[in-house]
Amino acid sequence: MKLNIDPVRCVRCGLCQSVCIFNNISLDPEVHETETECFECGHCVSICPTGAINLKIYEDLNYDTRNKYKTDKLDVTYDEYIDVLNRHRSIRYFTKEDVTPQTYEKLFKCLDNTPTASNMQDLDIVVIKSDLYEFTKHIYDIIKTKSSDFLTIRNLAKYIENPDENQNTLLYTGRDIILLFSKNPQDTTIACGRIEITAQLMGLGGFYNGFIVMADEIDHEKLMEYFPEIDPSKHLSCAYIIGHPKIKFKRPLPPRKVNITYK
Ligand SMILES: Cc1cc2nc3c(=O)[nH]c(=O)nc-3n(C[C@H](O)[C@H](O)[C@H](O)COP(=O)(O)O)c2cc1C
Ligand code: SF4
Ligand code: SF4
Known part of the structure; x- marks a missing residue:
């Protein structure tokens, strides 16, 4: 068994079950691990809205499973990110x-x-x-x-x-x-x-x-x-x-050709 599940925090939304590719979670009669297989991907931990699931391997890390990403939307825009990549x-x-x-x-x-x-x-x-x-x-x-x-x-x-x-x-x-x-x-x-x-x-x-x-x-x-x-x-x-760079480049080269095939 790889998970710690807190049934008190569980609101029976079923998200953990739906995200597990190994069907390792069942909600019947209450949320529990089914002992199929678990590769500790942590997707159930990441998706649970109430932080009811933790992986045992994270037990000692003092990690609050209710932590969320800082914002729902990424702070970095597509254009900004492409600019970062083009500055390579x-x-x-x-x-x-x-x-x-x-x-x-x-x-x-x-x-x-x-x-x-x-x-x-x-x-x-x-x-x-x-x-x-x-x-x-x-x-x-x-x-x-x-x-x-x-x-x-x-x-x-x-x-x-x-x-x-x-x-x-x-x-x-x-x-x-x-x-x-x-x-x-x-x-x-x-x-x-x-x-x-x-x-x-x-x-x-x-x-x-x-x-x-x-x-x-x-x-x-x-x-x-x-x-x-x-x-x-x-x-x-x-x-x-x-x-630490000694030089500073000023412009990217023209986009390089990459062969992309859609079949
Ligand atoms: C080199 C490599 C090969 C992978 N191969 C597969 C794969 O064949 N099937 C799959 O479902 N996931 C595959 N993954 C995804 C990993 O299982 C996944 O990155 C890992 O479980 C961590 O989860 P995360 O990507 O959600 O953080 C692969 C990841 C890497 C880096
Ligand atoms: S950690 Fe991954 S494989 Fe294990 S129960 Fe959760 S979702 Fe399934
Ligand atoms: S994702 Fe969390 S709240 Fe939803 S069923 Fe699973 S353990 Fe319960």
């Missing part, structure tokens, strides 16, 4: 300002409600703030097999031989690296998109890094030697370099 540009020039723990705490609020496959919340995040040379070398040692294909990797070889932080083509002058691990790469991609947009709204910036992710594809085992704390069955499937 990869940032590769950064100031030396540190990204503080307080800033990260605020940034990672964007993951409080990030969707994950089967609601497993099977997501591990590592922020690399120190030993950037060591980490870069670890990645380089794995991806150097692809040197002939990529100028970025060939240029990285020069940095490895002669470390000058302005010449690190893995980070450019990014302060930190945010790495996302999961068994399901979609989970990390979605979370990373949230991080990027939230970072932008907070005045931070950065860029997604495909070369770091390439290391996982080339030699997952060797990559994971750097992360003994992470379950090795998880894969690194998103990397985001972050910092």
Whole structure:
């Protein structure tokens, strides 16, 4: 049994029952769990008008199930949101300002409600703030097999031989690296998109890094030697370099063509 249900608060509206895809809730003779299956999606908690349902996993969180969204309607309009999205540009020039723990705490609020496959919340995040040379070398040692294909990797070889932080083509002058691990790469991609947009709204910036992710594809085992704390069955499937932008873009490019087919 996954739920705590307060029959006193229940007004028998049936909304919890109607929203449960596993038919885990019955109103007969009074609201109760049917022991079919529950993947703790929390939709019954979210929809109940009186806060009569809570998930047992939230018991210790002191979470008031009567809390509602701040407003019925979103504060952000469609036009404002599209404007935010169109302001995306990869940032590769950064100031030396540190990204503080307080800033990260605020940034990672964007993951409080990030969707994950089967609601497993099977997501591990590592922020690399120190030993950037060591980490870069670890990645380089794995991806150097692809040197002939990529100028970025060939240029990285020069940095490895002669470390000058302005010449690190893995980070450019990014302060930190945010790495996302999961068994399901979609989970990390979605979370990373949230991080990027939230970072932008907070005045931070950065860029997604495909070369770091390439290391996982080339030699997952060797990559994971750097992360003994992470379950090795998880894969690194998103990397985001972050910092305080040194530059400010003024305009978007014309809309890029995306092939959309309706069949
Ligand atoms: C990568 C991924 C795959 C998912 N696949 C399915 C799916 O096949 N069927 C489904 O009903 N929901 C699917 N979901 C939705 C999740 O079950 C849902 O996001 C999670 O239960 C959290 O609920 P919420 O999205 O309402 O916050 C998927 C979500 C993600 C991120
Ligand atoms: S948490 Fe989701 S699956 Fe479980 S009873 Fe509620 S709606 Fe159904
Ligand atoms: S949604 Fe809440 S009030 Fe409505 S039937 Fe379910 S428990 Fe009762």
